[in-house]
Amino acid sequence: MLNLRTLRTADADFDAQFQRVLHWSAETDAAIESRVAEILADVRARGDAAVLDYTARFDGLRAESLQALELTRGELKAAFDGLPAEQARALTQAAERVRRYHERQKQANGESWSYRDEDGTLLGQKVTPLDRVGIYVPGGKAAYPSSVLMNAIPAQVAGVGEIIMVVPTPVRGSVATGGTGGGGSSDKGERNELVLAAAYVAGVHRAFTIGGAQAVAALAYGTATVPRVDKITGPGNAYVASAKKHVFGQVGIDMIAGPSEILVLADGTTPPDWVAMDLFSQAEHDEMAQSILLCPDAGYIAQVREAIERLLPGMPRRDVIRASLEGRGALIQTKSMEEACEISNRIAPEHLEVSSSEPHRWEPLLRHAGAIFLGAYTSESLGDYCAGPNHVLPTSGTARFSSPLGVYDFQKRSSLIEVSEAGAQVLGPIAATLAYGEGLQAHAQAAEFRLKR
Structure with a gap:
C-alpha cells in the first residue's frame, strides 16, 4: 500500500499540512x-x-x-x-x-x-x-x-x-x-x-x-x-x-533549478489512469520531485489513488516514483475548482495540467505557472519533448516572478535616445531641475548648455 497523503482544504489544519508538503530548501550542502x-x-x-x-x-x-x-x-x-x-x-x-x-x-x-x-x-x-x-x-x-x-x-x-x-x-x-x-x-x-x-x-x-x-x-x-x-x-x-x-x-x-514538479488540476472528467501516469511522469525523475493533484471530487480522487496503486508495480522506476509520492506528493480535495485555482497560484508550479472538459474556463484564473497544459489530451510529457514551447521552466514557486527559458534569455536590450535640438529645449529644464534637486550640478549644466539663450 502506497503511503500517499490525502488532504482536504476543509480541514482545520490544512494550511500547516500543505506547507509541509511544499517545503523544499534550495540551500546547497x-x-x-x-x-x-x-x-x-x-x-x-x-x-x-x-x-x-x-x-x-x-x-x-x-x-x-x-x-x-x-x-x-x-x-x-x-x-x-x-x-x-x-x-x-x-x-x-x-x-x-x-x-x-x-x-x-x-x-x-x-x-x-x-x-x-x-x-x-x-x-x-x-x-x-x-x-x-x-x-x-x-x-x-x-x-x-x-x-x-x-x-x-x-x-x-x-x-x-x-x-x-x-x-x-x-x-x-x-x-x-x-x-x-x-x-x-x-x-x-x-x-x-x-x-x-x-x-x-x-x-x-x-x-x-x-x-x-x-x-x-x-x-x-x-x-x-x-x-x-x-x-x-x-x-x-x-x-x-x-x-x-x-x-x-x-x-x-538561466536559473537555479529545484526538483521537478507537476500539479494536476482536475474536474473528474479525465480517465483516472491518465492522471495517475501524469503524476508518475514527474515523480520518476527523482525522489525529491513533486506530484500533486487538486480536485473537488472525492470519488474521483479515490479512483486516481486506485489507478496509482494498480499501475505503480509495472513501472521500471517504481522505487523512485514511490519515494517521490510518499515524500512530497499529495492528493488534495478542494471545495471547488475555483479554490483549486487559488491553491495552484499559491504553489506556482513548474508544470500545471488543467485536466478538465472546460480548460479555457479555468485558465484565466491561473496566474503563476511555468507552463500550463490545457485539456485532457495535453500531457506534460508532450511539452517535455516536442510540443514546441521550452521545457526549461521555473521551479520551487519561482514561477511567481520568472519565466520559461526563451529567445529573450539570449538577447539583451539597449535603449536608443536621439534628442533633437527642439527636444533639448523641452527636456533640458526638466532634467536640470531634477539634477539640481539631487545636488548634481554637472548633470544639470550639461543639460542647460544645450538650451538656447
Whole structure:
C-alpha cells in the first residue's frame, strides 16, 4: 500500500499540512559549496590543466589536452547519421516544432523598435543577441537530448554568434557514474549518440566532453581552449547548480533549478489512469520531485489513488516514483475548482495540467505557472519533448516572478535616445531641475548648455 497523503482544504489544519508538503530548501550542502569554490578557483588559476585533472578524477576520462576532448562537427553529424530512422525522424520533427515556436516568440517580443516625438526626438530599444553562450547538458546515464534542443535552438533563433556545449562522458566505474573513481581511462567514455545528434540538429558550434563544476568554470572564466561565454544555461547536479550560482555576475545564468514538479488540476472528467501516469511522469525523475493533484471530487480522487496503486508495480522506476509520492506528493480535495485555482497560484508550479472538459474556463484564473497544459489530451510529457514551447521552466514557486527559458534569455536590450535640438529645449529644464534637486550640478549644466539663450 502506497503511503500517499490525502488532504482536504476543509480541514482545520490544512494550511500547516500543505506547507509541509511544499517545503523544499534550495540551500546547497556546505561541503558541496566549499568544494565547488575550490574547483572554480583552481580552474580560474590553471585553466586547461585544472579541467583535465578534474575530468580524469571525476569522470575517469584522461586526455593529453583539452582539444582532445572537443567533439568535431563531423562527429556530431556522424552521430545523427547513425541514428535509427525513427529516432532521427522524431529528433528532427521535435527540433522543427521547437524552432518554429521560438521564431514566433522572437517576432512577438524580440525585435528592435523606435518612435519619434513631435519634436523629432527618437526613442526606442535595440535588441541584440549575446555573442557567445554555453549550454550544460547532463551526460553518461543521465542523457537528455531534449535539453540540447531546448537550450540551443532558442539561442540559435536569437542569433547568438557561438553556442558552446559541454557534456560529460564519464567512463563506467568513475565517480560520475556511481563508481569509486580514480585510475582514469583513454576511452572516450559513455557518449550518448542521441545527445550528440541533437547538438548537430540544434546548430551547436563547439562541444566539449567535460562536465561538473569544472566545466561551468571553464565556460565562465575561459581557458586556453574553452572560450569564455556571456551566459550559461542548462540543468545539472548539485555541483553544477552551485557552480552556476557562484559564477553569476561574471556571466549570466538561466536559473537555479529545484526538483521537478507537476500539479494536476482536475474536474473528474479525465480517465483516472491518465492522471495517475501524469503524476508518475514527474515523480520518476527523482525522489525529491513533486506530484500533486487538486480536485473537488472525492470519488474521483479515490479512483486516481486506485489507478496509482494498480499501475505503480509495472513501472521500471517504481522505487523512485514511490519515494517521490510518499515524500512530497499529495492528493488534495478542494471545495471547488475555483479554490483549486487559488491553491495552484499559491504553489506556482513548474508544470500545471488543467485536466478538465472546460480548460479555457479555468485558465484565466491561473496566474503563476511555468507552463500550463490545457485539456485532457495535453500531457506534460508532450511539452517535455516536442510540443514546441521550452521545457526549461521555473521551479520551487519561482514561477511567481520568472519565466520559461526563451529567445529573450539570449538577447539583451539597449535603449536608443536621439534628442533633437527642439527636444533639448523641452527636456533640458526638466532634467536640470531634477539634477539640481539631487545636488548634481554637472548633470544639470550639461543639460542647460544645450538650451538656447
